[in-house]
Amino acid sequence: MSVETRQMATESALADLLEGPPVLVGSPEDRKLSEDIFRPVWEQTRRGWLALFGITLGLTGLLFSAIAYTFAKGIGAWGNNIPVAWAYDIINFVWWIGIGHAGTLISAILLLFQQKWRTSINRMAEAMTLFAVIQALLFPMIHLGRPWFFFWLFPYPSTLGVWPNFKSPLLWDVFAVSTYFTVSLLFWYVGLLPDLAALRDASKSKAARVAYGIFALGWRGSARAWRHYRIAYLLLAGLATPLVLSVHTIVSFDFAVSQLPGWHTTIFPPYFVAGAIFSGFAMVLTLMIPARKVFRFEHVITQRHLDNMAKVMLATGLMVSYGYLVETFIAWYSGNPFESFVFFNTRARGPYAPIYWLMITCNVVVPQVLWWRKARDNTIFLWFVSILVNVGMWTERFVIIVTSLHRDFLPSSWAMYRPTIVDWSILVGTIGFFGFLFLLFLRFVPAVAASEVKELRRELEHERHQQSHDQAAHGS
């Protein structure tokens, strides 16, 4: 072994150590990649998939039954009361919206930053985003006392001559969330076009060919189409990027703009965005780890991806922890007795204190294990951490909404909140509906963007080629 080869081996080992595992294992052929990635679409329906589909379909039924019951009875079907006029409805809304942040962040921001590791996970993350935002979109509508007038929230020239109140953060919410949903949908769908066309071309039945053909919008893969596609994709990425930051900022205004102690906090916008990305990445991990295992995507979605996502979780988790710290500090520093009471009494020692401490455990303590590489490498361990973070972020919204409301200014109106079976049905039902949509996605659409992975392979080969040239030049 020559000195050069030894040196090369050392360098690659060092690169391995610094960069972690590769973003694509080996250098598979296009055909092999297509086979691997499209296999879940073409293969026989799996038993496990059917079982999960049955369960999530049932939960979806539960969700819509609970919503129908709520419409028939009124909001009284839930546990909401005065003073806790918002509870599971808004908790779930904010939770799902938060979850729906990872996809766009991965697809758009990482695209703009040219991060290679986004390629194999963006499709799944975007789908997750879309389905999470669908869950979130349910709530602004069903939480209304008179849901049949939901359209009054939109600015349209009504014969009543009344416009919505543009000062209300709830109205900003309507705009922010509907924009976010539209852009996410477009972004996901545009990215899907080449793969849909590939599926169309590879389909063995006429029905599949027609179906995929319709959705492929006549994609031929011409250079001209690719050029337009690239521009559209980049533009949408540019459009989606500010939305990642704005949506949760505006959701946080629902609270920050009010004057309730525990809500009226200026740190809410950044802290909500960090929390959203935190929970979004947790949800991506929760879904991706089993999907990767089941569909044997380990060589496409590599340990490197999981590692990076774990690091993002750790970073955003620290931001969230900082948010908790600053909130509490300001509560003390401001000298406002009402605010101090919320942070030092109601939350930490009040009747809902167990939920507060569960939040601290899940969101502050547990993510700290991600400092250790071993913890990040252990996929099963990582999966449990991601679940705990999801739970933690749900409890965070519970702490913010219910705990702040149930004990505010006048002790005479303090009261406890107790969720009803309908509240639980809706929460579990949205998880089911989310899973239902995600299972459909896994079954009918490639979960990994095949065209982009192929592109990535070429880029990587090109890089390697370039490197060897450089080294050869260097060596001589």
Added chain:
Amino acid sequence: MPPLGSGAKLPIYGQPAAPDRAPADGRHPWRSLRVLGAGDGPSREFDEGAAEPPAGFSRRTFLQILGASTALASLQACRPARQKIVPYVRPPEKALVPGTPVHYATAVSLGGHATGLLVTSHDGRPIKVEGNPDHPASRGATGSLELAMLLDLYDPRRERGFRRGQAPLAYRSLLRELTALAASHLADGGSRLRFLTAATGSPLLQDLRRRILARFPQARFHAYESLTEDSAREGSRLAFGRVLAVRHTIAQARVILALDSDFLAVGPEALRLAREFAGRREPGPEMSRLYVAEAQHSVTGACADHRLRMKSSEVLGFARAVAARLASRHGHSQLAPMGATPSGSPAPGDVRIAKESAAVADDLARSSGRSVVMAGSRQPPAVHALAHAINAALGNAGKTVEYAAPAFDDTTGPASLQPLARDLAGGKVDTLVVTAHNPVYSAPADVDLGTLLGRAPNTIYLGYRDDETAARCSWVLAAPHPFETWGDARAHDGTVSIVQPLIQPLFESIPEVELLAAFLDLADQGAHRILQDYWRGRAKGPDFERQWEGWLARGVVPDTAIAAEAAAPHFVEIAAAVKAAPQPPAGLEMTFVPDYKLHDGRFAENAWLQELPHPVSKMTWDNAAYVSPATARKIGVEDGARVELRLAGRKVEAAVWIMPGQADDVVSLPLGYGRRRAGPVGSSVGFDAGPLRASDAPWFAHGLAVAPLGGAKHVFALTQEHFSMEGRDLALAFDAKAWSPEKVEHLKGPSPTMQEPVDYQNQQYKWGMAIDLSKCIGCAACATACQAENNIPVVGKEQVLRSREMNWMRVDRYFSGPPEDPQVIAQPVMCQHCEAAPCEYVCPVNATVHSDEGLNEMVYNRCVGTRYCSNNCPYKVRRFNFLNYRGDMSPTEKMAMNPDVTVRTRGVMEKCTYCVQRIERARIETRLEGRAIRDGEFTTACAQACPANAIVFGNLNDPRSQVSKLHQDERRYDLLHDNGTRPRTAYLARVRNPNPELS
């Protein structure tokens, strides 16, 4: 719903107010009872459902109606003279304007004492009760009970028609049978005829009784009231040798000692005394001082400067200690024989009583002639007699306390029931007419009236509802509501009011006057004629009709008050009685207290009252065995624990509620709950104290044993669960010594803001409110008034448990100090109408907005129900229709709705509007007259009802208005001022006047 063709009539106002059932009218002359019974006149059954709108309307029914109305119109001429009811103050021609409400004066009686009312009638429907300013017992104020009587009127579950056994009776057959029954008693002079009545001061009813006794000399009348005032009566007999009514006037009283007397909230003088008391609660040298010695925590106790916590049985000892001190230190030697210096024992209780009684006595003596000692009707006669003696010795008699012949002279307690029980048990009664309020439920435990009623062949119950007594009686006759019938009533001071009906009886019923008249063969005359005939004989001057109309219009018959007379107490007899009273034994004591909401249980089916939070405990839809924290520890129970209360071999089950301020070793259980037959609203609500209440101890009893039962805890629905202010500046109270205006300086005035405040100075009106916490007694009449005025639904216990009560107005109550003996403050809170309202900017659909005059307005039909406004309301005064709380209303319930106020649907937010409908009505009326609204011309429903005048509403842009002056008061502060909401409602801090010697 009856078809239109069946002859049903809508109760249209302006029609004759009394039922047109008088059989002796021009249409159907009759010569004998048999002819009368066989008469083919219009049967009473046709009036069934007369209150309901007609259903079908076909061509055929139209022709039928056409024919029928022509026939009726031609028959009008043959009717007796129209019965004319006369509206209050306003001329009658104005009464006919559709859509304009008219006020009629009338009166209702509780325990035989009348309260004068003005009832607002909207197109013939009474929709709101207010106090009659001309009536001595009201002075314009009302209590929750009177206000809520309106709901009873429209209750579809009230008794209808008449039945004997299970067989329904028509009105004519009823009269025939009653007359025949009366005739059958003529032979033996009525020796087997008995009447069990409620206490009544009505001159007409008393006259009818006299006439019945003249016709049936052997018959007997027994009066029974569960909340009897017998001991006050016996106390005056003891002190003066004859029965005298005691009248208090505390407008000038500087020191008040209430011996277990809840005079601010219970009793015939409560409304007037509350106003007089509140009049002297402003800080200054003339401020009064109130001492209350009591066991359970009462409304009056909560207002006390010194609440002296003791068992009910210890009150006599305390009063004697006061008497002893007055005798020994202040030269009132006539009190010496009845005084008893507290034993010099070092027991903490004795030391405390010695100190407190000395301070109270010194204070009373310092204000001789301007002090008063009041004994509560729960205390034995000896305490009443002792109070008379002390008042006489201090020279208070004739000044703060007066004596006069009582409006009625009946024994109304167990002593009156016992002879009847003996006669019933001995089979000496053939016919018993029961007009008392549900005596089977409220009779003492040792009188098993339910069984005894079965011994008489004919038991005739005139009742408003199908209750426990109706179930035991062989005849059940529906009684009309007080707003449906003619009659008269006497106030505590003797002033007579004519009771005029405001609406045709909604359901078939017979008034007590006509029932008694049946025993005189006069029932066919009708209540109106009987009443007029009675008063025609007593009118002074020639023109009776004009006088009569004047009485109806004003609501009082002038110069009927009974003159006060001088009365000298017999000190020797009092001393003997006081000394003969037994010493209170140690151990647990059971006390029975009247309930602020259900009274003696007669309002158990009134959902407004059931849901009204108890003024002290804030409990709804329940009563509880109240114990002190120390006693709860001793028994080993917590809130909601089920216990068995055993007393003299009888037992009841109840659930415990720990009440701060309750005397130790006392279990108090309010009366009126645990009804078994009270419809879906009242049945099985709370715990019945009745089985423990014996004739010999109707108010408190020794020897109670409490056994915890274990098992699941009882769940109490409270509207307020947290009673500490957490050190916040919410309901402010200061001791007079410590008070200075600087204390609230930081809680008023403009708060710095980036936003330019809207200037309302140039508007004609800037509506605002001021609430004086010094005056507020926390009785919650305002909350009931608001409920009636604003069509506020009741939601039921389960929804209250979910914290979804709908009351726009709540009376917050905070405790401070040690839980054993806390200080209490009540604070009415409703929408503060913030000028910078946090609720407004967060509503996404502009459903809550500001008016030009600064009102925070709620637009129901724009509201989509996001509930964001409630979240952002720092006062949490907004109420949300979580469910369809109105549901399907029965036709009569719909009639109770105020047509000026929208009935809200589900999914809509609502809140106090400052009674915007009243503002607009005043605006319309004054615009027509081309002038501005004058101060005091109208006020909100809460301010109108308030007995203490604690709530004042008006125009803040008028510097001379009362509310403007109160907003400038040095005690004024804004609730949550730091939030910068600039509320239009200002609070005036409470100032207490404690005795420096006791602090």
